Amino acid sequence: MLYTSTRNNQINATSAEAIVQGLSLEGGLFVPRSIPAVSAEELAMLAGMDYIARADYILSKFLGAQGGWAPVEVRDCAAAAYGGTFRHADVAPVVTLDDNTDVLELYHGPTCAFKDMALQIMPHLLTRAAQREKPGRELCILVATSGDTGKAALEGFADVPGTRIVVYYPDDGVSPVQKRQMTTQAGKNVRVVAVRGNFDDTQNGVKAIFGDGDFVAKAAAEGTDFTSANSINWGRLVPQIVYYFSAYCDLMNSRKLTSGEAVNFVVPTGNFGNILAGWYAKQMGLPVHKLVCASNQNRVLADFFGSGTYDRNRPFFCTSSPSMDILISSNLERLLFLLSGQDSAVTADWMQQLSQSGSYAVPADLHAALQAEFYGSACDEAQCAAAMAKAWQQQAYLSDPHTAVALHVLEEYRAKTGDQTRSVVVSTASPFKFAGSVLEALGETVPENEFDALDLLAQVGGVEIPAPLCGLQEKPERFTEVCNKEDMAQYI
Numbered sequence: 378m379l380y381t382s383t384r385n386n387q388i389n390a391t392s393a394e395a396i397v398q399g400l401s402l403e404g405g406l407f408v409p410r411s412i413p414a415v416s417a418e419e420l421a422m423l424a425g426m427d428y429i430a431r432a433d434y435i436l437s438k439f440l441g442a443q444g445g446w447a448p449v450e451v452r453d454c455a456a457a458a459y460g461g462t463f464r465h466a467d468v469a470p471v472v473t474l475d476d477n478t479d480v481l482e483l484y485h486g487p488t489c490a491f492k493d494m495a496l497q498i499m500p501h502l503l504t505r506a507a508q509r510e511k512p513g514r515e516l517c518i519l520v521a522t523s524g525d526t527g528k529a530a531l532e533g534f535a536d537v538p539g540t541r542i543v544v545y546y547p548d549d550g551v552s553p554v555q556k557r558q559m560t561t562q563a564g565k566n567v568r569v570v571a572v573r574g575n576f577d578d579t580q581n582g583v584k585a586i587f588g589d590g591d592f593v594a595k596a597a598a599e600g601t602d603f604t605s606a607n608s609i610n611w612g613r614l615v616p617q618i619v620y621y622f623s624a625y626c627d628l629m630n631s632r633k634l635t636s637g638e639a640v641n642f643v644v645p646t647g648n649f650g651n652i653l654a655g656w657y658a659k660q661m662g663l664p665v666h667k668l669v670c671a672s673n674q675n676r677v678l679a680d681f682f683g684s685g686t687y688d689r690n691r692p693f694f695c696t697s698s699p700s701m702d703i704l705i706s707s708n709l710e711r712l713l714f715l716l717s718g719q720d721s722a723v724t725a726d727w728m729q730q731l732s733q734s735g736s737y738a739v740p741a742d743l744h745a746a747l748q749a750e751f752y753g754s755a756c757d758e759a760q761c762a763a764a765m766a767k768a769w770q771q772q773a774y775l776s777d778p779h780t781a782v783a784l785h786v787l788e789e790y791r792a793k794t795g796d797q798t799r800s801v802v803v804s805t806a807s808p809f810k811f812a813g814s815v816l817e818a819l820g821e822t823v824p825e826n827e828f829d830a831l832d833l834l835a836q837v838g839g840v841e842i843p844a845p846l847c848g849l850q851e852k853p854e855r856f857t858e859v860c861n862k863e864d865m866a867q868y869i
């Protein structure tokens with residue numbers, strides 16, 4: 378399987394090159410030239426496998442022999458990622474809420490959020506690809522984080538041979554729980570540094586390091602190459618395709634779906650990576666009716682699906698679902714490229730318009746094609762809180778705010794369209810990661826101390842605090858350094 382770039386379709390790269398390079402040189406994203414198929418017979422076979430074997434099967438179709446992958450290598454990566462590090466035996470379990478609604482829980486990994494699904498396996502794929510592309514070299518992963526990604530990357534890369542990882546976070550820009558999760562991180566090859574300033578300062582600091590030719594050349598001479606664990610890397614997208622298949626298989630096994638019966642997926646969306654993986658699964662042959670794209674108050678995608686015009690010129694809201702507070706959904710570029718018939722000239726032009734004027738409009742036929750596959754809508758803060766309360770009161774289900782956005786949009790979708798197709802809501806974070814917002818929605822008095830909020834939520838919900846979030850307050854901090862943004866490179 379060969380890969381090309383959304384901004385230059387003359388490029389041909391192997392999967393290993395695409396993963397090691399991350400971004401194509403002219404700024405485009407790597408996409409596979411063709412989409413492999415999964416037949417009904419194969420789907421039935423997948424249903425008999427565990428998550429690791431399902432991941433091996435689906436990933437192997439995309440990575441392919443051309444990337445130099447030995448069959449056993451992909452399975453080893455999947456086993457290292459999903460064997461033992463997830464707190465649920467099914468890795469990504471499906472929980473049924475009512476007659477035609479299920480929740481696919483993607484938050485049972487080490488950081489309690491769905492980024493683990495990709496970041497647990499991506500370091501293994503990356504290091505093996507890098508060993509072939511650039512043998513004997515050390516990879517240094519630099520991450521600027523506003524919270525979730527940094528911790529997930531730390532967990533993914535901790536003690537992975539041939540790598541080092543340095544995570545920078547804004548001193549005042551992350552929650553106490555998120556901060557503790559990072560500063561207590563174990564691993565011999567990890568480092569965590571607070572930066573005086575906000576997230577933009579931190580991100581600009583990391584970009585400046587990547588752009589400092591002398592610094593990069595000096596490190597290269599010493600055998601170290603820099604890379605990022607960015608969410609637009611194909612190595613982060615492809616593992617996400619697996620859980621759409623896995624959810625469908627689980628529903629077949631529990632006889633809630635018959636073979637070939639279509640299902641909807643409802644996805645709380647920010648950067649468009651998660652839902653795009655669902656679209657790939659559908660193109661491969663998974664019986665999916667609609668992909669429902671749920672936005673929070675930052676409803677740039679909902680408006681785009683409605684009007685065909687993408688317009689980021691609008692106020693930015695900080696919401697209770699912060700991982701979806703985004704006005705540029707980077708992975709949408711991949712979908713536009715594919716739906717335009719792999720036209721990289723027109724895709725590059727839209728992205729140029731986006732960076733210059735903040736908006737672009739797609740032609741009517743492409744807009745119609747989008748609407749045939751997707752339904753986009755949004756949820757405001759009050760609706761999000763109401764959805765959390767309703768799920769708890771009616772179904773005894775504790776939902777985090779991101780998942781609640783999807784629950785709300787599903788209800789609106791059903792009311793508006795009358796579509797009663799079985800729907801799977803994709804759940805992206807443990808409610809304990811956002812205990813304060815959840816408690817408030819349930820009408821509880823929120824404790825001042827965030828760690829006390831975890832205890833109260835456990836009490837109210839009658840469930841245990843997930844192990845990785847338990848005892849965080851007492852855990853010794855390993856990393857307490859705070860630096861100015863000019864000095865960030867010193868910590869590498």
Ligand SMILES: *Cc1c(COP(=O)(O)O)cnc(C)c1O
Pocket residue numbers: 490491492525645646647648649650651652700701779805806
């Ligand atoms: C990253 C994230 C999302 C958004 O996923 P995208 O792939 O960027 O659309 C949603 N919820 C949570 C909890 C996340 O961490």
